[in-house]
Amino acid sequence: MTNKADHNQSEAGVVDLNIISNELVKSKKKCCGLTVNDALKLCSSALVPLMIGVLSVVFTILQLQIAQKNREKDLQIANLTRQQDYEIAELRRQQDQNISNQLREKDLQIANLTRQQDYLIAEQRRQQDIELAREQREQEREFDDRRQKDQVLSSYLKDMSDMLLQTNITVYSETRSTIFRAKTLAVIRQLDPKRNAFLIQFL
Template sequence: MLRRDQHTITEIPYYSLKTYFGLTINDFLRLISSLLLPLALGIFTVVITFHQQNVATKQRLEDRALAERQREQDLNISREQRLQDLNMFAIQREYDLNISREQHQLDKDIAEERRIQENIIAEKQRNLSEQQRAHELKIAQEQLRDSLLVNYMNDIGLLLKNNNGSLTSDSVTAILARAKTLVAIQQLDAARNAFLIQFLYEAKQLINGANPLDISDADLNGIDLSSETIFHKKLHNLSLTGTVLRNVSFSKCDLSYANFSGSDLRDARFIETKLDYVDFSRSSIVRTDFSDAVLRYTKFIDVQSRRIIFRHADLTNTSFISSVLGQAVFVNSFCQNVNFSYASLKQADFTNAKLKDAILITTQLERANFSRVNLSE
């Protein structure tokens, strides 16, 4: 046993048998190895700790920067949101104001339109009311005029009956008949006055040369006795001396031997009318139309006229002695043996007229037109 241990000791290397301070090299190595591990762990721990602290610090800085950026972003977003809110509020307020103004204007327009419509309706109602009143008044006037005409005819009929068919057989009857006639003519319209004249004519009270009823100064303006409005074309010997006959019509009638002396015939129409032996002496004739009329042996003695028209008229043997015929138109008229002695024919137009044997003694012919006048036929 002892030998084995000795042999063992003998086999241990030489360097392992040295000692230092009572410790062998192996002891030192084991000691150092046992010290290095904790030291390494400690150093590692310190390094890790520092690293973690650095990371934590960096993380805190990053978190803080991120928080600052987030805060700044939140502030920016908040400011932008407030600006947007303010803009939206301003836009909404402006929109509301516009809507309010438009609504106010619309209300005003509606109110104005309603007012206009109400005024129009009221005006129409007033017009209808006025038209109704005017229509009723017209009917009343028509009825009154009909009544006046009927009463007049009854009164005249009674006078005729009591005076053997004559209104001029005695002075009293003539004065009464004249007064009634003038009053009736003044109250009646033109259509009824035409009927009144026709009535007196057919009753033989306006017959020229048969002591006709004196209706001089009667206002017969606008009466229409043309052939289109009466039953008979012939009104021979009609006497309307001294009457006012402005704008009247006797067109296409036969008025031969009628008497219009001393009458006012302004704007009268005798178109295509037969006027043989008619007397217009001392009448005032302005713008009266005798176109295509037949006026043989008619008297226009001492007539005051202006712009009288005899276009295409037959004036054979008619007399214009001492008459004023300023701007008269005789274009294409037949004036054989017409007497213009002492007449004034200033600016008269005789273009294409036939003036065979016409008498022009002491006649004023200043600026008269005799173009293409025929003196031989």
């Protein structure tokens, strides 16, 4: 009986040791109330968002760097474009100024040529007016001279006709001839050859 009791006690001690060892193993497998598998799952589930966050930060930094480089390139392109636009505008302004100067010189040349032509035309017209006025004065003088000679001839012919047709002549024939001769000579000096020929035919 004693041996059986000892055997039971030893078996109970072994069972207690097994329970204690199992408890120790279970306590080692648990960390903060979690098993190793649960801890690994928790770490893996926490590591994935962390890696995603790190990658997001890295991508964000890369995008910021790319955006900065793009901004710098855009600024360089904008500066280059602005410089080119300024050079083109300056070139166009210079060309416009040259064209304006050329047009102004041409306008001055045309104005000078037009002024010279106007002066020549005015001078020609003035000479023509002077010539026309001189010719008109000459014609008027010739007309007055012809009219005066015609009046002298007409007056002479009328006087001679009246004297020849008078019936009551009290003057001697010799005196009358002297008067006729003097009057005729005075008239001949005033007339031209054509009228003098007509006067001689009358006599």
